[in-house]
Amino acid sequence: MAIPYPHVYYGDRLVPASDATLGVATSAVLYGLSVYTVFPVHVEGPVRTAFRLADHFRRLVESCRIIGIDRFDDDWDLDRFVSAATELVTANAPTSDVFVRATVHVDESIPGTRVRGCRTVVSMFVYDAVPIVPQDGMRLKTSQWRRIPDSAIPSRAKVNGAYVNSVLAKQDAIDAGYDDAIFLDGAGHVCELSAANIFLVRGGTLITPDVSCDILDGINRRTLLTLATEDGIPVVERTVDLTELYIADEVFVTGTSAGVAPVTEVDGRVVGTGQPGPVCEALGKRHASALRSDALHGWVTALARP
Numbered sequence: 001m002a003i004p005y006p007h008v009y010y011g012d013r014l015v016p017a018s019d020a021t022l023g024v025a026t027s028a029v030l031y032g033l034s035v036y037t038v039f040p041v042h043v044e045g046p047v048r049t050a051f052r053l054a055d056h057f058r059r060l061v062e063s064c065r066i067i068g069i070d071r072f073d074d075d076w077d078l079d080r081f082v083s084a085a086t087e088l089v090t091a092n093a094p095t096s097d098v099f100v101r102a103t104v105h106v107d108e109s110i111p112g113t114r115v116r117g118c119r120t121v122v123s124m125f126v127y128d129a130v131p132i133v134p135q136d137g138m139r140l141k142t143s144q145w146r147r148i149p150d151s152a153i154p155s156r157a158k159v160n161g162a163y164v165n166s167v168l169a170k171q172d173a174i175d176a177g178y179d180d181a182i183f184l185d186g187a188g189h190v191c192e193l194s195a196a197n198i199f200l201v202r203g204g205t206l207i208t209p210d211v212s213c214d215i216l217d218g219i220n221r222r223t224l225l226t227l228a229t230e231d232g233i234p235v236v237e238r239t240v241d242l243t244e245l246y247i248a249d250e251v252f253v254t255g256t257s258a259g260v261a262p263v264t265e266v267d268g269r270v271v272g273t274g275q276p277g278p279v280c281e282a283l284g285k286r287h288a289s290a291l292r293s294d295a296l297h298g299w300v301t302a303l304a305r306p
Helices: 027-031 053-067 078-092 160-175 219-230 242-246 278-292
Strands: 007-010 013-016 034-044 047-051 098-106 120-128 138-142 180-182 197-202 205-208 235-237 250-255 259-266 300-302
Touching (some): 013 078, 027 098, 034 053, 034 160, 034 278, 047 078, 053 098, 053 219, 078 098, 078 120, 160 180, 197 242, 205 219, 250 278, 259 278, 278 300
Parallel strands (some): 138 180, 138 259
Antiparallel strands (some): 007 013, 034 047, 034 098, 047 300, 197 205, 250 259
């Protein structure tokens, strides 16, 4: 289990992790009314770089807009976000790769079920970059729980409270002896895992559910689509039937906390050869390289000392 590093950014300053607390009567606690993002930081000696930091900040902004949180934009811009992340990582001085979780909490006390005009507070904390899924071959189970539709709680907004849906699905999969769950939408089409986007390969074509399929439009998902296109791999975004996973040449997943991880079994059926496939391995290497240094796309931001 990941443990936060000792220094946490909370409000407008660094504080000890034990002091970064929310009241029990706040909307964030009562209703899960917070939005978040997680970004990786690569550490190589004194050099620390964050991956697609501007996109992670934009996701926070867009999640706030979707949910109706209207105070965040007033006080935060990208420069302040980068400065806070730099201060946080510098203070904790990690010696290996870490993740940073940044969250916008609605900390108004007992406001009822509303969000406009409510006070917010920002938190950021650092923890070791340990993948949340096996990296050498995952066993997946189709979940009995369906993905929350965009018409209920939008998946493209990373809302803390919505992750109860993911907890139900993953815990059921773990209880059944699997590593994670595959969500289907209301029509029975493949969405994603509990906290990762999914891809399959058939006949050399990379296929993934499109953004209208109740998925998170993941930053790493977009990264893989870009890298695949650059490598000349045909890419298709569309609805995906569950049985397509059963006959795929490869299945793999991606996400900040998942990396690029191969799937070797779905619902008791072996995927492809039962080993990580060539497309997954090639894109995994490209992705790992991009996390560390990427002059071509401008995806990497140096976190210099303030």
